[in-house]
Amino acid sequence: MEPMDLHPQTASREIAKEEEGAQVKVENGKPVVVIMVGAPGSGKSTFCDHVIRTSARPWVRICQDTIGNGKAGTKIACIKSASNALEEGKSVFIDRCNMDGEQRGDFLKLGNPEVEKHAVVLDLPAKLCISRSVKRTGHEGNLQGGKAAAVVNRMLQKKEFPKLAEGFTRITFCHNEKDVEAAMNTYSTLGLLDVLPSGCFGLKNPEAKVQLGIMRFLKKVDIPGKDGLVESNPQHSSDNQSAVEKDSGSRRPANDSAPSEYVHMDVKNTVSQESGSSIRTNSVYSIPTLAFPSISTADFQFNLDKASDIIVEKVEEFVSKLGNARLVLVDLSHGSKILSLVKAKAARKSIDSKKFFTFVGDITRLYSQGGMKCNVIANAANWRLKPGGGGVNAAIFSAAGPALETATKERAESLAPGKALVVPLPSTSPLSIKEGVTHVVHVLGPNMNAQRPNCLNNDYVKGCKVLGEAYSSLFEGFASILSTQGWMPKESNEKSLKSQNQIESKHHDGDQKVKREALNECMGGKKSKIFCNELKPNFSHSVDRKGNIEGRKNVESLNEFERNKNSGGFLKELKPSASHSVDRKENLDGRDDTGMNKAWGPWAQSLYQFAMHPERHRNDLREILDDVVVLDDLYPKARKHLLVLARVEGLDRLADVSKEHLPLLNTMHAVGLKWAEKLLNENESLVFRLGYHSEPSMRQLHLHVISQDFDSKHLKNKKHWNSFNTPFFRDSVDVLQEVSKHGKAIIRDDDSFRSMELRCHRCRSAHPNIPRLKTHISSCQAPFPGVMLDNGKLVFAPGRIR
DNA sequence: GTTCTAGAAC
DNA sequence: GTTCTAGAAC
Numbered sequence: 001m002e003p004m005d006l007h008p009q010t011a012s013r014e015i016a017k018e019e020e021g022a023q024v025k026v027e028n029g030k031p032v033v034v035i036m037v038g039a040p041g042s043g044k045s046t047f048c049d050h051v052i053r054t055s056a057r058p059w060v061r062i063c064q065d066t067i068g069n070g071k072a073g074t075k076i077a078c079i080k081s082a083s084n085a086l087e088e089g090k091s092v093f094i095d096r097c098n099m100d101g102e103q104r105g106d107f108l109k110l111g112n113p114e115v116e117k118h119a120v121v122l123d124l125p126a127k128l129c130i131s132r133s134v135k136r137t138g139h140e141g142n143l144q145g146g147k148a149a150a151v152v153n154r155m156l157q158k159k160e161f162p163k164l165a166e167g168f169t170r171i172t173f174c175h176n177e178k179d180v181e182a183a184m185n186t187y188s189t190l191g192l193l194d195v196l197p198s199g200c201f202g203l204k205n206p207e208a209k210v211q212l213g214i215m216r217f218l219k220k221v222d223i224p225g226k227d228g229l230v231e232s233n234p235q236h237s238s239d240n241q242s243a244v245e246k247d248s249g250s251r252r253p254a255n256d257s258a259p260s261e262y263v264h265m266d267v268k269n270t271v272s273q274e275s276g277s278s279i280r281t282n283s284v285y286s287i288p289t290l291a292f293p294s295i296s297t298a299d300f301q302f303n304l305d306k307a308s309d310i311i312v313e314k315v316e317e318f319v320s321k322l323g324n325a326r327l328v329l330v331d332l333s334h335g336s337k338i339l340s341l342v343k344a345k346a347a348r349k350s351i352d353s354k355k356f357f358t359f360v361g362d363i364t365r366l367y368s369q370g371g372m373k374c375n376v377i378a379n380a381a382n383w384r385l386k387p388g389g390g391g392v393n394a395a396i397f398s399a400a401g402p403a404l405e406t407a408t409k410e411r412a413e414s415l416a417p418g419k420a421l422v423v424p425l426p427s428t429s430p431l432s433i434k435e436g437v438t439h440v441v442h443v444l445g446p447n448m449n450a451q452r453p454n455c456l457n458n459d460y461v462k463g464c465k466v467l468g469e470a471y472s473s474l475f476e477g478f479a480s481i482l483s484t485q486g487w488m489p490k491e492s493n494e495k496s497l498k499s500q501n502q503i504e505s506k507h508h509d510g511d512q513k514v515k516r517e518a519l520n521e522c523m524g525g526k527k528s529k530i531f532c533n534e535l536k537p538n539f540s541h542s543v544d545r546k547g548n549i550e551g552r553k554n555v556e557s558l559n560e561f562e563r564n565k566n567s568g569g570f571l572k573e574l575k576p577s578a579s580h581s582v583d584r585k586e587n588l589d590g591r592d593d594t595g596m597n598k599a600w601g602p603w604a605q606s607l608y609q610f611a612m613h614p615e616r617h618r619n620d621l622r623e624i625l626d627d628v629v630v631l632d633d634l635y636p637k638a639r640k641h642l643l644v645l646a647r648v649e650g651l652d653r654l655a656d657v658s659k660e661h662l663p664l665l666n667t668m669h670a671v672g673l674k675w676a677e678k679l680l681n682e683n684e685s686l687v688f689r690l691g692y693h694s695e696p697s698m699r700q701l702h703l704h705v706i707s708q709d710f711d712s713k714h715l716k717n718k719k720h721w722n723s724f725n726t727p728f729f730r731d732s733v734d735v736l737q738e739v740s741k742h743g744k745a746i747i748r749d750d751d752s753f754r755s756m757e758l759r760c761h762r763c764r765s766a767h768p769n770i771p772r773l774k775t776h777i778s779s780c781q782a783p784f785p786g787v788m789l790d791n792g793k794l795v796f797a798p799g800r801i802r
Numbered sequence: 803g804t805t806c807t808a809g810a811a812c
Numbered sequence: 813g814t815t816c817t818a819g820a821a822c
Contacts (some may be wrong), residue, residue, distance in 0.1 A: 126811085274808090368821080369822090433804085433822095601822090603822080606803085635804075656810050695804050698803060717816095717817075718818095719819080769816060770817085771816075
């Protein structure tokens with residue numbers, strides 16, 4: 001909308017129609033004070049002179065540089081002079097820079113309150129102002145030549161655009177010569193009886209060039225190679241071993257004191273087996289992996305040679321049952337004896353090095369430091385299942401945060417030697433966010449240390465048996481996780497499904513520990529184990545629901561497996577295929593079947609986990625429905641900031657949305673609206689906006705329901721602000737329209753949005769940095785721009801004046 | 803996504 | 813010296 005292009009009265013009528021809240025008075029013609037705002041060289045004097053020359057109404061230009069008989073005077077003299085002019089019925093231009101609120105304040109008090117105060121902001125490119133200032137001679141303020149550049153630059157750094165809240169009735173922004181011309185015309189043609197409409201006008205086109213001197217922008221950043229992590233994985237290297245290690249090392253931070261590296265057991269074999277782009281697409285994320293420490297060989301002082309035999313024996317037994325999943329033995333040190341023993345023995349037994357290998361690194365930082373994503377890690381737990389004690393147990397509890405302790409406590413209070421306990425890790429845990437770990441399996445091995453409980457006093461007959469049981473429990477626990485997530489081949493699935501059902505049926509009759517024991521018997525069959533994954537006390541509605549979901553999933557993957565088998569066998573699962581739902585599940589990195597989309601890091605998975613497994617996160621969710629779940633944003637960018645997640649596998653972002661999702665989008669909108677209204681009942685001063693990010697950082701389509709105060713300590717940078725206040729934010733109402741009309745939503749994913757200058761969403765004033773912007777928005781009471789009021793984009797409390 | 807921090811801007 | 817941002821690290 002460009003009101004300056006129209007005759008004032010015409011403009012008034014046009015605006016009256018479009019701008020709610022804009023008050024248009026046409027009955028009288030009172031003098032007006034126009035405060036010019038602009039750097040030296042922005043053209044303020046030229047503007048005033050032009051209007052004065054061409055206007056039908058009497059104007060006075062108050063210029064501090066000339067007010068003292070042609071020489072510079074004081075601000076007080078300016079005010080006095082302006083005041084006199086007003087009394088004579090003349091309109092006044094305050095021709096000085098007026099770059100901040102303090103400078104403008106005194107002029108806003110001029111005359112009686114009836115006198116309208118306008119601002120005309122000449123926000124022209126800094127370069128232009130500087131070049132004009134430098135070139136000119138005979139400037140009234142003696143600002144010319146070399147020193148002009150420095151002064152202009154400094155002023156622009158400190159500029160603070162006027163806002164209606166300061167007391168202006170009208171603010172006109174001019175960002176280029178054309179705007180200036182239009183604004184001059186508006187004031188030139190302002191007759192004695194005309195009154196201009198109130199509000200902020202000449203809003204800068206968000207896509208226009210960013211003002212110099214405010215911020216750097218549009219810096220093209222190289223996005224790390226989407227297959228970077230794949231490259232660092234030995235299994236996906238197309239090069240030889242030494243190249244792999246070198247590559248892996250080069251990705252490590254320089255200060256990484258405990259570098260991780262793969263210890264290959266048969267790299268040649270690995271590489272030769274995997275070639276071609278299909279494997280690359282099926283990135284490291286897509287291979288379910290259990291990382292486990294050597295059990296009992298540290299603090300429990302179990303004989304290393306014997307332990308290594310047992311590890312290799314158990315790995316050999318299980319590795320073939322785990323589909324394409326991997327087992328990785330992890331130890332901290334390069335000189336780890338257990339690793340070298342196991343490595344040698346596994347090589348002798350020709351265990352598939354794709355499925356089992358050893359790894360040197362910190363088990364709590366396998367992804368962030370070692371570049372290896374492990375969705376499950378094992379913990380060498382103590383019998384109390386408590387943090388502390390040192391070693392792996394302390395490290396894992398510490399890295400996972402209190403969430404792990406809570407989740408563990410909900411499932412069991414203690415653990416017997418030889419047993420394992422599967423604990424789904426809440427997605428809020430740092431271990432989940434940073435490392436991509438979804439489950440921790442606590443394992444208790446036999447103890448040969450007299451200083452620790454249940455010492456076996458070197459009884460290695462019993463010790464070896466218990467250690468074997470411990471690994472069996474661990475690997476079966478891992479298998480149960482895979483099966484509930486649809487990773488497992490048919491046989492394991494059936495077993496798991498059966499056990500799952502038994503968990504559920506047993507669960508209804510009371511004591512959880514009894515159930516666990518029963519479960520021990522049903523899982524795996526051979527030895528007693530504990531499998532408590534997914535088991536949570538007091539499941540009512542959600543438990544049943546969860547059971548159904550998990551059951552359905554298993555059936556789906558089972559069918560999928562059948563299909564695979566018929567068309568060439570289980571190995572097919574390793575390859576991506578367009579219609580392969582198992583692959584979709586495996587593609588945790590969020591790539592689509594074309595492999596073209598960006599990879600989702602482990603930190604980007606938590607919403608997906610909420611959407612797919614709401615029953616695990618009931619405490620964190622506001623509402624669980626069939627199609628959506630509602631939760632508070634973990635890092636709210638406003639007083640109220642909720643997310644409505646779609647519960648559809650594979651619907652990761654707005655770009656994935658098509659016409660078939662219209663009912664879902666409608667549901668999301670309706671649920672979002674319902675929550676907005678609920679929150680408005682609690683606080684009617686809030687205003688909500690519902691929309692999507694053009695390209696989300698977190699996987700899983702989510703609708704933001706965010707209050708427009710943006711009052712949050714979590715709103716910290718330009719990207720945060722701009723993701724909600726530029727066209728990057730797609731209003732839900734618009735998305736609904738677009739999808740129903742064209743079958744897809746418009747995506748405005750342009751790097752420039754992130755670095756776009758910071759403008760108030762209400763008065764559209766620009767601010768040099770986030771703290772200043774936040775100070776401004778905390779007090780800006782300007783009405784929302786008309787474009788935001790269109791189409792019900794903003795949700796207000798009933799009866800609230802906008 | 804957040805956190806951390808070096809270096810730029812003030 | 814302090815504030816702020818951008819980019820790297822996680």
